[in-house]
Amino acid sequence: MLCGSTKHRATPLVDFHIHSTFSPDAEDTIDAMCEAAVRSGLAEICFTDHVDFEPRDESHGYLRFEAYREAVEQAARKWEGTLEVRIGVEADYQTWYGGEVEEFLSGRRLDFVLGSVHWVDSLSTTGEIFDRYGLEEACRRYLENVFALARSGLYDSLAHLDFIKRYAFERYGKVPLGAFSDEIEAILRALIERGTALEINTSGLRHPVHETLPGVETLRLYRRLGGELITLGSDAHRVRDAGFAIPYAVDLARSLGFRHITVFRNRQPEFVTIE
Numbered sequence: 001m002l003c004g005s006t007k008h009r010a011t012p013l014v015d016f017h018i019h020s021t022f023s024p025d026a027e028d029t030i031d032a033m034c035e036a037a038v039r040s041g042l043a044e045i046c047f048t049d050h051v052d053f054e055p056r057d058e059s060h061g062y063l064r065f066e067a068y069r070e071a072v073e074q075a076a077r078k079w080e081g082t083l084e085v086r087i088g089v090e091a092d093y094q095t096w097y098g099g100e101v102e103e104f105l106s107g108r109r110l111d112f113v114l115g116s117v118h119w120v121d122s123l124s125t126t127g128e129i130f131d132r133y134g135l136e137e138a139c140r141r142y143l144e145n146v147f148a149l150a151r152s153g154l155y156d157s158l159a160h161l162d163f164i165k166r167y168a169f170e171r172y173g174k175v176p177l178g179a180f181s182d183e184i185e186a187i188l189r190a191l192i193e194r195g196t197a198l199e200i201n202t203s204g205l206r207h208p209v210h211e212t213l214p215g216v217e218t219l220r221l222y223r224r225l226g227g228e229l230i231t232l233g234s235d236a237h238r239v240r241d242a243g244f245a246i247p248y249a250v251d252l253a254r255s256l257g258f259r260h261i262t263v264f265r266n267r268q269p270e271f272v273t274i275e
């Protein structure tokens with residue numbers, strides 16, 4: 001994977017998880033986010049606005065894809081030479097609409113497709129899932145869905161593997177994912193098998209749980225299992241978070257033995273050396 005025609009570049013500060021006002025939960029325009037990215041010292045960003053198939057999600061049917069593409073292309077031209085701007089989506093996954101995700105992606109020109117689990121059994125992982133199942137069962141069902149996503153092979157990278165811990169921590173003050181190490185290992189193995197990357201999402205560092213998503217132990221395990229494809233994402237929904245803790249994430253990846261950060265162009269991996 002890391003040889004032959006593969007492109008190697010030396011631009012460490014990349015952020016491949018950024019939202020704009022094309023997502024209903026984001027505050028700032030594409031242009032404002034580009035400006036903030038430049039201010040944060042980023043060399044390359046990828047917009048990953050929400051595509052959701054869960055009818056109860058506020059993002060359902062929200063993304064006007066052609067307008068989005070035009071706006072990102074316009075920004076790419078405007079910032080050429082200063083900031084590389086890519087177009088992607090963050091597409092939510094539940095097994096029952098896997099076919100719709102596939103249909104949405106087929107034939108669409110994108111640089112990058114990030115996969116997320118935000119809903120389980122049509123319950124939001126931010127709260128409803130705990131009301132229905134309680135903490136342990138909620139985590140188990142959440143991870144089952146992440147495993148299905150990892151096995152689907154539909155995505156370029158898995159976003160915030162342990163997203164549920166942010167909300168578990170806020171509600172219960174604890175995160176019982178240690179009890180699910182077998183499930184997490186199975187997810188990592190599925191990613192490696194399918195050639196899907198793993199995101200280090202820095203959003204957890206600005207929330208009470210105060211950890212990257214996934215945490216250090218999971219990243220270490222991924223490396224030990226032979227995982228090499230790491231993408232970085234601030235998950236910024238407003239200008240002040242563009243590039244948030246990306247230098248920290250690069251240092252973390254390096255300290256765990258990763259030699260490259262992966263970026264995507266036309267859904268093909270390229271590698272940014274961090275050795």
Ligand SMILES: [Zn+2]
Pocket residue numbers: 090116118159160
């Ligand atoms: Zn997400």
Ligand SMILES: [Zn+2]
Pocket residue numbers: 017019090235
């Ligand atoms: Zn996101």
